[in-house]
Amino acid sequence: MSVSAQAGAAPVRRFAGRSKRVLPGFGLSLGISLFFVSLVLLLPLTGLVVETSGMTWDQFVFTITDPRVIESYKVTLWTALAASLFNGLFGLLLAWVLVRYEFPGKRLIDAVVDLPFALPTAVAGITLATLFAQNGWYGQVLAKAGIEVAFTPLGIVVAMAFTSIPFVVRTVQPVLEELSPADEEAAVSLGASDARVFRKVIFPSLWPALVTGIALSFTRSLGEFGAIIFIAGNTPYVSEVTSLMIFVRLQEYDYAAASAIASMVLLVSLVLLFAINLWQGRYLRRLEGR
Amino acid sequence: MSITIDRIKKSFGKFQALNDVSLDIPEGKLTALLGPSGSGKTTLLRIIAGLESSDSGRVLFGGDDVSNLHVRDRNIGFVFQHYALFKHLTVAQNIAFGLESLPRRSRPSKQEINARVAKLLEMIQLPQLADRYPAQLSGGQKQRVALARALATKPRILLLDEPFGALDAKVRKDLRRWLRALHDEFHFTSIFVTHDQEEALELSDQVVVMSQGKVEQVNSPTGLYARPESRFVFDFLGHVNVLSGVVKGQSLVQGNARVALPGVVNNQEAQLYLRPHEVQLAKAPVAHARLPLRIEAISLIGSEVRIELAPEGWESNEIWEVGMSHGEFARHNPTRGELWYAIPAVGHLFAGDSAQPETVDWHSTAHASAANM
Amino acid sequence: MSTEQHRVGDQPWVRRSLIGLAVSLTVILLVIPVVVIFTEALSAGWSTFSDNILDEYSLHAIGLTLLVALLTVPLNLVFGTALAWAVTRFRFPGRKLLITLIDIPFAVSPVVAGLLYLLLYGRNGWLGGWLSSHDVQLMFAWPGIVMVTVFVTCPFVARELIPLMQQQGSEEEEAGVVLGASGWRIFRKITLPNIKWALIYGVVLTNARAVGEFGAVSVVSGNVRGQTNTLPLHVELLYQDYNVAGAFAAASLLAAIAILTLIAKAIVEWRQSRIEHPAPKTGGA
Numbered sequence: 001m002s003v004s005a006q007a008g009a010a011p012v013r014r015f016a017g018r019s020k021r022v023l024p025g026f027g028l029s030l031g032i033s034l035f036f037v038s039l040v041l042l043l044p045l046t047g048l049v050v051e052t053s054g055m056t057w058d059q060f061v062f063t064i065t066d067p068r069v070i071e072s073y074k075v076t077l078w079t080a081l082a083a084s085l086f087n088g089l090f091g092l093l094l095a096w097v098l099v100r101y102e103f104p105g106k107r108l109i110d111a112v113v114d115l116p117f118a119l120p121t122a123v124a125g126i127t128l129a130t131l132f133a134q135n136g137w138y139g140q141v142l143a144k145a146g147i148e149v150a151f152t153p154l155g156i157v158v159a160m161a162f163t164s165i166p167f168v169v170r171t172v173q174p175v176l177e178e179l180s181p182a183d184e185e186a187a188v189s190l191g192a193s194d195a196r197v198f199r200k201v202i203f204p205s206l207w208p209a210l211v212t213g214i215a216l217s218f219t220r221s222l223g224e225f226g227a228i229i230f231i232a233g234n235t236p237y238v239s240e241v242t243s244l245m246i247f248v249r250l251q252e253y254d255y256a257a258a259s260a261i262a263s264m265v266l267l268v269s270l271v272l273l274f275a276i277n278l279w280q281g282r283y284l285r286r287l288e289g290r
Numbered sequence: 291m292s293i294t295i296d297r298i299k300k301s302f303g304k305f306q307a308l309n310d311v312s313l314d315i316p317e318g319k320l321t322a323l324l325g326p327s328g329s330g331k332t333t334l335l336r337i338i339a340g341l342e343s344s345d346s347g348r349v350l351f352g353g354d355d356v357s358n359l360h361v362r363d364r365n366i367g368f369v370f371q372h373y374a375l376f377k378h379l380t381v382a383q384n385i386a387f388g389l390e391s392l393p394r395r396s397r398p399s400k401q402e403i404n405a406r407v408a409k410l411l412e413m414i415q416l417p418q419l420a421d422r423y424p425a426q427l428s429g430g431q432k433q434r435v436a437l438a439r440a441l442a443t444k445p446r447i448l449l450l451d452e453p454f455g456a457l458d459a460k461v462r463k464d465l466r467r468w469l470r471a472l473h474d475e476f477h478f479t480s481i482f483v484t485h486d487q488e489e490a491l492e493l494s495d496q497v498v499v500m501s502q503g504k505v506e507q508v509n510s511p512t513g514l515y516a517r518p519e520s521r522f523v524f525d526f527l528g529h530v531n532v533l534s535g536v537v538k539g540q541s542l543v544q545g546n547a548r549v550a551l552p553g554v555v556n557n558q559e560a561q562l563y564l565r566p567h568e569v570q571l572a573k574a575p576v577a578h579a580r581l582p583l584r585i586e587a588i589s590l591i592g593s594e595v596r597i598e599l600a601p602e603g604w605e606s607n608e609i610w611e612v613g614m615s616h617g618e619f620a621r622h623n624p625t626r627g628e629l630w631y632a633i634p635a636v637g638h639l640f641a642g643d644s645a646q647p648e649t650v651d652w653h654s655t656a657h658a659s660a661a662n663m
Numbered sequence: 664m665s666t667e668q669h670r671v672g673d674q675p676w677v678r679r680s681l682i683g684l685a686v687s688l689t690v691i692l693l694v695i696p697v698v699v700i701f702t703e704a705l706s707a708g709w710s711t712f713s714d715n716i717l718d719e720y721s722l723h724a725i726g727l728t729l730l731v732a733l734l735t736v737p738l739n740l741v742f743g744t745a746l747a748w749a750v751t752r753f754r755f756p757g758r759k760l761l762i763t764l765i766d767i768p769f770a771v772s773p774v775v776a777g778l779l780y781l782l783l784y785g786r787n788g789w790l791g792g793w794l795s796s797h798d799v800q801l802m803f804a805w806p807g808i809v810m811v812t813v814f815v816t817c818p819f820v821a822r823e824l825i826p827l828m829q830q831q832g833s834e835e836e837e838a839g840v841v842l843g844a845s846g847w848r849i850f851r852k853i854t855l856p857n858i859k860w861a862l863i864y865g866v867v868l869t870n871a872r873a874v875g876e877f878g879a880v881s882v883v884s885g886n887v888r889g890q891t892n893t894l895p896l897h898v899e900l901l902y903q904d905y906n907v908a909g910a911f912a913a914a915s916l917l918a919a920i921a922i923l924t925l926i927a928k929a930i931v932e933w934r935q936s937r938i939e940h941p942a943p944k945t946g947g948a
Binding site: 030126130 | 670671672674677678681682684685686688689691692693694695696697699700703741742745746748749750752753755761763764765766767768769770771772773774775776778779780781782783784787788789790810813814817833836837840845846849850868871872874875876877878881882895896898899902907910911914917918920921924925926928929
């Protein structure tokens with residue numbers, strides 16, 4: 001009895017040519033994905049292109065080199081950097097403690113790490129602003145040491161650090177979990193001190209993930225808006241971030257200027273995104289042995 | 291249902307997995323695809339199943355070309371190396387899956403399905419596990435369930451991808467015996483892939499040895515073991531002792547080793563392949579062979595004593611291995627460091643570049659020498 | 664001699680100081696801010712709190728926020744699942760690019776995201792002009808808010824599913840195909856149970872982010888009280904009006920959702936680890 005007869009009266013599915021897929025649903029799933037990505041992600045990008053191409057090159061440069069805007073680049077960049085570096089240290093500490101030690105309340109701390117991810121940025125913004133204001137719990141303590149946080153760039157750093165702490169922790173945690181005890185034991189048995197073992201054995205495996213986490217934190221902080229505007233004070237030339245600049249121009253109905261600045265920001269974000277993906281592709285995969 | 295494989299080619303990017311493979315798989319027999327990793331055996335199995343497509347060539351089931359038929363419609367049973375049991379279905383639901391996936395017209399009733407599942411559970415001797423989940427089973431149990439699941443829809447062809455590879459040695463042996471018994475009772479056409487030559491030789495009716503995308507040899511297990519037809523198959527089927535040298539006069543010579551080869555062309559490079567059981571040890575050389583070797587290690591475990599020796603005054607790439615019965619061992623008491631001589635009874639000569647061996651038989655002379663020991 | 668492994672940082676003093684530092688920093692930087700939300704919300708007493716919540720504008724904001732979530736989450740659920748299936752079960756040119764594209768909303772500032780939509784669909788935008796001539800207004804109205812929220816939250820379901828489905832591999836689904844099952848049957852009976860918990864968490868996270876989106880929504884909303892204000896925008900409005908208790912009251916609702924999200928994640932992780940380390944096996948071959 002031939003196979004096709006055995007298959008019964010139901011129509012036999014034939015392959016179209018030689019390159020067919022074993023699993024079903026390729027057309028449908030790819031179709032939905034491409035449609036969605038084009039409509040939601042790619043199409044809106046064209047709007048920006050159209051708007052900025054409507055400007056002359058001079059107009060474009062004039063807008064993005066406005067002194068107030070340039071000041072906002074500087075503020076945004078250094079605060080994001082400071083926040084990311086702080087998160088690098090804090091995140092590493094947290095990841096280390098969560099992976100390698102047991103203590104009461106560990107589960108709780110692990111859950112709390114994701115809080116900035118789940119909490120709306122505006123809510124983060126008002127609570128940080130309240131805490132660090134002159135009469136807030138933290139603001140009072142810091143004022144005694146002469147440190148002002150609210151309405152200064154330092155407030156921006158705090159807000160950025162708060163919202164992007166999960167990026168570092170969640171990137172470093174899996175790598176720490178994968179470290180084999182055997183490597184450390186071998187080093188210790190050869191007489192190395194803890195500090196040396198950390199430097200020579202542990203850290204080399206960690207640093208790609210740490211850099212990735214810091215880069216993700218940096219990228220996120222560059223674009224942060226809601227958490228910052230309440231605590232920053234938004235003083236022009238002092239504590240204005242670039243995302244706020246875009247917003248300000250929009251409120252002035254200066255769509256062209258807003259688009260120009262936004263295209264700069266977008267370009268930097270996309271470049272960072274692709275760079276991080278390439279980096280992850282090279283370094284993290286090498287570590288995982290794939 | 292016999293299977294014919296007709297000039298199948300398959301490459302993955304630059305890697306040529308299968309290079310013009312043609313095979314006949316007889317109906318109702320258990321065939322092993324044997325080879326090291328990278329030989330293409332799993333790729334071939336998956337192409338037969340329809341889980342991969344070939345670049346060119348055809349696959350025929352009982353004379354019908356199924357090359358363009360989707361795997362779903364080929365009515366085969368496939369057992370995966372890591373079982374691929376559905377984690378969220380019970381054992382009974384796993385086994386029933388194929389039957390429940392049939393189109394309404396051909397689907398049996400619920401009672402019939404349950405009855406068939408119960409029978410299959412009996413057959414794999416696990417009726418008490420019907421409501422367990424795969425995570426609660428041992429490796430051997432999982433594999434039996436995978437087999438029952440594959441057989442539920444009564445396929446005419448059963449394909450198994452390294453079915454026992456992930457199991458412990460003892461479990462493997464038990465399951466091997468059990469699979470063979472099952473096959474003898476039901477006579478499906480089965481093909482299984484393995485890299486374990488012991489498994490292939492023990493289980494199958496026909497062995498297909500593959501290497502680097504090509505078929506090296508097809509034979510029954512005894513035929514394969516008795517008459518390997520290439521260097522690769524020799525090497526693959528267990529240890530082989532090699533004398534590499536040049537033919538001078540009527541002998542193969544290297545260093546101070548010499549073996550007589552009646553009727554061979556002069557001045558060629560040649561290799562003589564000798565299996566451990568084709569060689570005996572003696573305290574002195576004989577007329578047709580002078581192969582001095584020094585004993586390096588003696589292994590007493592097993593049904594035979596295994597003696598490892600290193601060439602003395604000549605060279606070989608690998609150590610030589612010769613077997614000796616426990617009785618002989620007790621009589622002659624060879625010890626480490628002693629010099630002995632190997633006496634070949636049967637050998638396989640690869641002359642020059644030829645890929646086919648010539649069998650050389652010194653039996654008459656060997657018997658005479660043995661009388662000297 | 665001790666048979667325990669010695670690992671770097673095991674000494675009691677190192678351990679205690681690191682744990683102490685980590686926990687105190689976490690409490691200071693992460694926990695107290697959340698506590699403050701609730702203390703400030705209740706600072707003027709329960710009745711003021713409930714007045715604030717049940718205020719007409721507040722109720723409208725809550726309603727609008729729920730509408731946005733109700734529309735956004737199913738869309739992104741379908742998209743995320745389709746993308747994860749396409750990208751983890753098949754090989755095709757551009758696959759890696761597609762995976763990278765899905766990260767765009769992460770890298771882009773929410774204000775920029777809002778601006779992109781405004782430029783396209785606003786009255787002066789190139790699609791917007793055509794829309795307004797047909798009397799359709801998307802920007803500065805609730806549809807615009809939904810669209811922008813969809814943009815910002817689209818990666819979450821996919822990012823939960825993709826690593827999991829890649830790690831699980833497609834062998835079970837292949838087995839299903841060999842046994843003759845149709846596409847939907849395979850998805851329903853084999854794939855879905857395997858990704859159930861990751862899917863649930865993806866939905867919960869998408870919901871939390873949809874509800875809390877601020878920057879992008881600020882740009883396209885128009886901020887009209889009682890019409891186009893979502894709850895986060897309402898929070899801002901109240902705060903700018905120096906109605907601190909009111910602002911925190913609204914914020915506390917959002918914070919409660921965030922906390923529920925974290926609880927959901929903990930449950931999901933607990934269930935996942937139960938699947939990976941199940942009850943002891945029965946013996947025998």
